[in-house]
Amino acid sequence: MASLYPSTHHHLPPAFATPGIAPPNFYEQQSETSPKTDGAQEVDMEGNDGIGGVGIEGRGRGHGGVGLGEVIRSKGVRLACLVNASVTVCGEDSIYAFGGFDQYTDEVFNHVLKLDLKTYTWTLVDNYGDIPSVRMGHTTTYWRDGKLIIFGGENELRVYLNDIYIFDIATATWSQPVISGYPPCGRSRHAVVLHNDKLFVMGGVHHNPIAQPADYDADEEPEYNPQEVLDDICYLDLKTMTWSRSWKWVSRFDHQAWVREGKLWIFGGMGKEMDRTGELISLDLSHPVFARTEIKPTGYATRPGRSMTESTGPVRVLRSNRSYGPNSPRAMNTSRRQTPPPKPNLVPASTSSVRFLWGRDIPSEAHGTHFHHICGNTLLDFSTFATNLRSSHNDMGLSALDLREMTWRKLSDGSDILGGTSWRWHYLAVSPNGTIAYLLGCPVYNEDLGEGEEYLSDVLPIDLREFGISPTPPAGETPVPGMLGFDLASVFDSEHSGADFVIRALKDEAAEGDEYDTEGAWSRAHNTPDGEREDDDLPPEDVLGPPILCHKLILLARWGHFKRLYNSRMREYHRGRLYLPEPYTVVRAFCYYLYTDSIATGPYCPDISTVAGLLVLANLYAIDRLRTLCLSRLYNELDVESAAVVWERAGVAGEEMLRKKAAVFALTYWGRIVRTQGFRRLSRRSLIELCDEVDEEGRITAGEAEWESPRQMAGRGEDEDEEMM
CATH class of the missing domain: 3.30.710.10 (Potassium Channel Kv1.1; Chain A)
Structure with missing residues (x-):
């Protein structure tokens, strides 16, 4: 069986995200005099323009004074690049990170960090209560009333966890609720989604010792990995803290999930054969099997905490090389069940899937590092540069799938908004109803650290509204009687x-x-x-x-x-x-x-x-x-007849990203564009500016039919005459 852990940790599952803090070798305070990588903009706390240049061309129209495509150098502690941590956008002014392991030392952490989105400063959060054990590959979900829900993951001993922790942001206090029902098996690299106070859990990987052959020899098969890709789905009712039964559904891990219009959607990740998939799958949540049937009082009880000391105090556990206590995953997994859980059956609700075969704008999941997010009626694919995967400029960029028409369109090239091959992005953080997407990563080469050293030093905010994308997209349709x-x-x-x-x-x-x-x-x-x-x-x-x-x-x-x-x-x-x-x-x-x-x-x-x-x-x-x-x-319906007019109007409106997209479209289909009425109605000045969009080394070549010069045509005619004779 192939290993689920790649040889390099640069390929990070997009559902998980950054930091955790550790001893001095894990992070360091950034010096105000330390050199800065060219292209990253530093944030001026006084609200001024800051120092340094802008790494990616943008309009300066974005969130909090940050323009589209501007990379920002974070302040505060310098975070080493963790693998399989979780990152969650909380409100409009902060991102919380928890757990993960160091990609160089394999040390696993349980620290809480906060990124202030107003000043772009990382800080270590002093937290209290029933602090979770160290973990990686878990999920963190923002719940109502300013709470974060942590589920699953695995610790440094490769024990897979199925515990639930709740973090109160206002008081920075952890608690562990008393859970009833049949908890799912421990897992890592799974997907979760919150809907109607139900936390749906699906897929992931876990340890399956039964799958290990009887004649297994660790010396002969050192790469053998007794891990199994899970194919189940279940949910935790957060009102009563009760687990539902589990059903068989789709085998997937490192994927992402969302709920839209009463359906649960999953996309991305890998299946049992370790192949990256671009299949989009949906599950109907209106089926009665997902309805609440038990009448229980709402609210939940919590277990008494182990300690009320600060997590940054001298007694804080930075490593999990301790004996198992009352909160340990091994004790939890072996002592709670009184009766065996019911065997999973196929989920009775209807499931549908769409597989995209080929097309110019369909992103290739096999190239680059992909992050996905559903916003309104649009599935977004952020395809970024990856050193250990085949990727080129053509593969990178932002693509959008219209979920109503199931049509892919490329909104922007990677060099325009994602930094091209100059930045390596590790995590994407977007709130479910937000319009700002945050990419977290670092430059490919950092002058003050050297090549190969990776820190979560840079943040790239992208305002999705710049592309006409919003979580509650306005209909804008023809009004019908009764409206x-x-x-x-x-x-x-x-x-x-x-x-x-x-x-x-x-x-x-x-x-x-x-x-x-x-x-x-x-x-x-x-x-x-x-x-x-x-x-x-x-x-x-x-x-x-x-x-x-x-x-x-x-x-x-x-x-x-x-x-x-x-x-x-x-x-x-x-x-x-x-x-x-x-x-x-x-x-x-x-x-x-x-x-x-x-x-x-x-x-x-x-x-x-x-x-x-x-x-x-x-x-x-x-x-x-x-x-x-x-x-x-305009992004979805740009066509040959309108491309020239859209290019001109976008320039007047100051929409540089749309203008560039229209220019690329016009130059790609130049022969057709110049024959449209829209092109011929442009002013002389606009015609010259459109021609200036061509690169200095650009040239006009033949289309699908190969062009022949008159001499070539004459020569071909003579050859044909000789053959006839």
């Missing part, structure tokens, strides 16, 4: 609806290319012999689209800019009219969105080019919801 948006749509831009405000915009053709000089036409109108006109704030009527009839009440409720303009009693307030120097189709689609909350394809939003125009207005007026809707559609 408020449908009723409001019936009075939009209608003469008999009591409209009391008018919005004007440019004709579509007046806003395209260089055919119309609206500024020149406007200046000539101001200098006419008639003198000042009543509508001197408008361009000439021949470049304006039809009036858009609106209602002040809806504009006031939905549009912050209009509310400020109206309350300040500006000229538009008195005239009951507002002019927006944007294409008529875009402005009308914008007003329709204010009424219906929809940018779905239809009469008011005819194509993706209109959505690109809406993105400009969303950024201009700081409407985050509209921006998220637009980015979601």
Whole structure:
């Protein structure tokens, strides 16, 4: 049987994460004068720009003043790179790390560390109560009321654990609840997910001595490993602290799990044959087998703690080379069961799976180190550089799977947001309902440490909203009868609806290319012999689209800019009219969105080019919801006809990541792009800028059909004539 432990620890399971702290050889206080790896930005505690350069090009628009793709050098203790620790985002301002083992000394730890996401400083947490034993390969889940739930893992003696610990963040106190039911077998490198106060546990690996052959000789087969990949699923009811029975499901470890729309989803990891899988599997949780059937009082009792001393005090156990006590896994595993657990049967709920065979944008699980996360209707795949696995620039990047259409799309290359081959990322931390993903790792080469030395020194925050991804994605769909948006749509831009405000915009053709000089036409109108006109704030009527009839009440409720303009009693307030120097189709689609909350394809939003125009207005007026809707559609629906327009509009809106994606798309399908109406309507300046996107050494080559010169064609014709003769 193949070993479950690779020869190098650089391949880290993405479900687990960083640190634990140890003796002086494990961490050291970072010196303020120590040299810094080029490319990592240090955080200035006074809120200034900090020192050093930005390692990856970004827009500076991200969370907490950190731009997209900016690597930040953490402060505080310098953490050696641990394997199979756990990392959990708690709220919006901290990440907690627990356990793991040192990849060089194999020492296992049970320390609690905190990363302050405002200052990016690591600190060792003084913790109290019933402190868990050292462990690795466990899972940590954020529960309600600021609690962390630790389950399973294995200790330094390779004993697999199935115990539960609860860490109260506010008091930094550990407790161990009294558990009933049938606990699952001890395991490591499993997956857990929290849903309706139930902690679902699935898969992982454990020790199976029965699998060891009778004639096994450790000297002849030193690499034999009696570990088994588990295929069960069960859950712990956190209201009553009762384990359910176990069912057989899918053999998997190092995978991840989420719950979405009443289904449990798993992705990634490896199976019994040690092969990396890209199969997506879901389980229906609405089946009655997962319903609560026992009537028990809620709440739970805890076991008395071994000690109330601080975990950083002199009596703290840093290694687990102690005799087994009341909390030890071996005593726990052998003394609690009164009757044997029921044999697992197949889970009765329906299971479905999707296997992705091939495609340009489908990420290859066999290349690089992958981290996965589900956010809303999107499964994200962060494919990062790995030294011990085959990986190239083409393999790295951020890919997204639309779970409604089951279609993969590559959102960004690894060199744009993940640092390319300059950084090695070990852990991904994302809260279930968060929009900021944090990658933790280190540079491939660190000047002050030397090549090969790895510390968890760098943090890369990625704002998922930059790609139109949110945990509760706004529908943005066409309103249907019975919805408020449908009723409001019936009075939009209608003469008999009591409209009391008018919005004007440019004709579509007046806003395209260089055919119309609206500024020149406007200046000539101001200098006419008639003198000042009543509508001197408008361009000439021949470049304006039809009036858009609106209602002040809806504009006031939905549009912050209009509310400020109206309350300040500006000229538009008195005239009951507002002019927006944007294409008529875009402005009308914008007003329709204010009424219906929809940018779905239809009469008011005819194509993706209109959505690109809406993105400009969303950024201009700081409407985050509209921006998220637009980015979601533009990343998912970018096509040949719209690529040139999306590239231009993304530049106006300041969306550099989208602009670069559109540029790469346009250059890839250049022959088709230049034949579209969108390309031919670009201004001269935009055409030149789009051509500048080509690399200095770039050249145009033939497409699928090999191009032949006239001389080659003539030569081929002569050869054919000779063959005929």
